Amino acid sequence: MPVRMKDIAEDLGVSLMTVSKALRNHPGVAEETRRRVCQRARELDYEPNLIARSLAGHRSFLIGLVVPDLMHSFFAEVAKGIEGRLAPSGYQIVICSSGEDTETELRAIKLLLARKVDGLIIASAAPHASRSMVELLEGGKARYVLIDRVVLNGKANYVGVNDDKAGFLATEHLIEQGCTRIAHLRGSMVSTGRGRLRGYHRALAKHGLKVPLEYVISGGHQDSTGYDAMQRLLQLNPRPDGVFCYNDPVAIGAMRAIIEAGLDVPHDIAVVGAGNIRYSDMLHVPLSTINYSTLQVGQSAAELLLQCIESKTPLPPKRILFPPRLVVRKSSLRHPPPASGIGRVLASAQLQKHAR
Amino acid sequence: MPVRMKDIAEDLGVSLMTVSKALRNHPGVAEETRRRVCQRARELDYEPNLIARSLAGHRSFLIGLVVPDLMHSFFAEVAKGIEGRLAPSGYQIVICSSGEDTETELRAIKLLLARKVDGLIIASAAPHASRSMVELLEGGKARYVLIDRVVLNGKANYVGVNDDKAGFLATEHLIEQGCTRIAHLRGSMVSTGRGRLRGYHRALAKHGLKVPLEYVISGGHQDSTGYDAMQRLLQLNPRPDGVFCYNDPVAIGAMRAIIEAGLDVPHDIAVVGAGNIRYSDMLHVPLSTINYSTLQVGQSAAELLLQCIESKTPLPPKRILFPPRLVVRKSSLRHPPPASGIGRVLASAQLQKHAR
């Protein structure tokens, strides 16, 4: 059995509370006593039982993180950002992946709350705030920050990226590249999906482009579904000459479909993704994409959550949006800008590579 | 304040213990009573306080996972495998990334033990078992499984891949492709690094190939370090005509260096990585690599850990090795096999794509 405070106390002939205070650097302990206690604790390899401490202290130093998919490099990077910000303060992270399933997500949140995590960071799989979710989160005094996908309109802390703008940037870029029949492999109707779709429409409208309804279809959120969806787009007549994809994996799947159909990216069909996942610059056709400041999303979410936890009074909800940035690579570069410009674009794509 | 068992007990006019037993389906409670208790609990939205339960029950239903890098898709996938196996049994995962730093890793493990996790799964950053690590793990009654990298020789549970064989397969493949000056961008001296290096040497020896000492240099474990290391290899005279890289990120970096130097992959230099990370088949030059059954590593590790936790008596340490598998893609295909063969190889590469 491991050493307990009680053991140290008896060993030293002092009271339990003296030990407790001494170890936590609480005031009200003589310097001399504190030294003796700390030394003995070190000698005995004492480690406080964090479970007991959590129960008595109403503080677990655990943060729950709920994401749709651990494997997706976006969430992996977010998780890394969160951990980086939280670990120095002594917090650890309980990670749950919902597999994009609302039920699983809800169960995970419930379990995390039962575990008395000090806070939650959630990238929800739910398209809208379900009643149960709201009750769960607002019912208790839970501190939480939503990331990536908005679920509770306005009322909650949120850190993410301006998805509308992302969609707009990507689509306008395709237009500038001379595409006129621009399709969109949209995501599910979570806020990121909705935002990118809205931006896509906004860009088309601004430039007076009309596209058939069938040009917007669901591409799922991974390469396999993107592949399938793109095959359907390829059947259309006239077929699109540009595609904005919900995310990079979908775009990668789409490119595979296009290339397998014997067509050229970008000249037959230009492709833009979103997320700038790792190695998207090293792909067969380097992928143009929208860069999301992923690490920062994680860090800010952690930062914000810490503030909520530390503060005594509930803070007014904050909403942090990072601006997306267009990264041009070969998959959309069908129509090279004037000679002087091409160097700049490529150079910036190059820089992009080494930025990581 | 949330509802407690005590509240339900008073409400129903039964004792606390009756409630406790009823809710956990313990024997010794009348069916009728159990129903009443459970119903009231549901009505009041009772959720057991898991902290208290852990403290009293000596069981936290938490598993600690320590990995060098969350962002690395290998570990992300392992984590996914672990979670998939553990979540159904009610366990959750506390994840820590050490950033390949031994000190950080040790601190994380200490913290996890102080939290009284029921078990640990560790992919250690340490090249050898440090004394403190052994004391920590063997000192208490901690259940743990090492993955990917062996640290405690033989005495511990371990799940991983046969790295020696991986190195051998990769190198022999390069030899079969006609390479004679095969370099190795080795990893650090963790067991995976050592194993792959040994396999590399074994393959060279078997085929009577001698290479200069400078052909084996450290390539770090990410694309940026692989890029730098490859640039150094390119200075050598004669320069290598094949490189086996510690892992895929390093291989990707190496390919970048080679291509930027104006050389061709695979004809000037053939490249093989290890890990078969996502999208390595969609790279500019699709990467030949060694496939590690990553998800399975995670699942078996979780499985093994569960057995250790469930079993009363300490089980004898087990050691599970998955066989690596060569995946041939363009980056090493310089010397096409006989016509009848080429279809097969490509077909298998193709299958590989869709296997995920």
Next chain:
DNA sequence: TAGCACAAATTTACCGCTACATATGAAATG
């Protein structure tokens, strides 16, 4: 020298739950 202020140490009372031991009472036994 009684009285007071103050720091240092201790005592008491939990946190919310579980394990283990004990009590209760109705049916079964001789």
Next chain:
DNA sequence: CATTTCATATGTAGCGGTAAATTTGTGCTA
């Protein structure tokens, strides 16, 4: 009818800490 038996229900005693109230003891003032 006293006694054993059994299923059910209840106390008691923690798990290993923390917070808040209380005691102890010292030096200082009036």
